[in-house]
Amino acid sequence: MRVVRTIKALRASVDGWRKNGQTIGLAPTMGALHDGHVSLVTHANNLADRSVASIFVNPRQFGPREDLTTYPCDAASDLEKLNAAGCDLVFAPAPTEVYPPGFQTSIGVDTLASVLCGASRPHFFGGVATIVCKLLNQCRPDVAVFGEKDYQQLLVIRRMVKDLDMDVAIASAPIVREKDGLAMSSRNAYLTDVERQIAASLNRVIAEAAARLEQGDEVEPTLNNSRAALAEAGFENIDYLEVRGAEDLSPLGLGAVKQSARVFAAVNLGSTRLIDNWPVTSGTSV
Numbered sequence: 001m002r003v004v005r006t007i008k009a010l011r012a013s014v015d016g017w018r019k020n021g022q023t024i025g026l027a028p029t030m031g032a033l034h035d036g037h038v039s040l041v042t043h044a045n046n047l048a049d050r051s052v053a054s055i056f057v058n059p060r061q062f063g064p065r066e067d068l069t070t071y072p073c074d075a076a077s078d079l080e081k082l083n084a085a086g087c088d089l090v091f092a093p094a095p096t097e098v099y100p101p102g103f104q105t106s107i108g109v110d111t112l113a114s115v116l117c118g119a120s121r122p123h124f125f126g127g128v129a130t131i132v133c134k135l136l137n138q139c140r141p142d143v144a145v146f147g148e149k150d151y152q153q154l155l156v157i158r159r160m161v162k163d164l165d166m167d168v169a170i171a172s173a174p175i176v177r178e179k180d181g182l183a184m185s186s187r188n189a190y191l192t193d194v195e196r197q198i199a200a201s202l203n204r205v206i207a208e209a210a211a212r213l214e215q216g217d218e219v220e221p222t223l224n225n226s227r228a229a230l231a232e233a234g235f236e237n238i239d240y241l242e243v244r245g246a247e248d249l250s251p252l253g254l255g256a257v258k259q260s261a262r263v264f265a266a267v268n269l270g271s272t273r274l275i276d277n278w279p280v281t282s283g284t285s286v
């Protein structure tokens, strides 16, 4: 496994593979890797001949009061995990390689990025779209893989790629969970023991909501029950708990779910923000 720090070195490796007729899969990450990230590399390996993982903590997707300076980082462990996962190349650029002096372009995705996490983190998806657009241009992969834990991010990236006619396939990887169902996240490392116990309820509550919706229960009473269950479990600060269309995050009516949908939740536990989502697989047929 090679580690490169410059766009030039990244392109030299990728171009060499391409000349040999090999395809390339990219797994973008911000480091502090867990099994969820490893699964992105595994997917990239399954979908392409060569895999590239990027490690870059992107300052443009953090707000002024967010955790950019304390974001977890363990470069040695990250490289070990990527090597074990069969990653061919790691791209770990310095901030100035990505955003040299004078940089002033950003990508905006409108409606999709304005709801759910976009409502409370207005800077976030612009920062994500900009860095992902750059990484796709820098690496020029055939396929890039994103996790379904950040489901809204996945849809925003798909939209950007379609809208900007970018020649890359966007693949998704299912959420990887801890034994108690908590969705793996680099930010789980911030949780105290007590918060970690509370955190385990999040997936249970949204899974239960999804199951009720699949049975035909109506959206509003189901979500009200779930909000009460989250409060009961110890979540004092629910940012959102919503059911939206799985393809375009469209808001659903007040009655039973009649289309492919997902339950989306974001909560703040102490100073840690957790997000999760759960598919509503059937819904009442139209």
Ligand code: PAF
Binding pocket: 028, 029, 030, 056, 058, 061, 128, 131, 132, 150, 153
């Ligand atoms: O999901 C993440 O880790 C980040 O948002 C991404 C896609 C690597 C962009 O910085």
